[in-house]
Amino acid sequence: MYTWIWRHLPGPIPAKALVALVLVLAVSALLLFVVFPQVEPLLPFTDVTVTP
Numbered sequence: 001m002y003t004w005i006w007r008h009l010p011g012p013i014p015a016k017a018l019v020a021l022v023l024v025l026a027v028s029a030l031l032l033f034v035v036f037p038q039v040e041p042l043l044p045f046t047d048v049t050v051t052p
Helices: 002-008 013-042
Strands: none
16 A cells, blocks of 8 residues: 555655655644544543442
């Protein structure tokens, strides 16, 4: 999969590396600011089963 993405990125190697970095940052930001906040209420982090 990564090879397919790398082959389809435009430009020489430095430009491909920059575009790949931007893609990684964009996906990370999307996950951090959109996906994880929407999924967080569905996760059982507040359901504590251990009592002191």
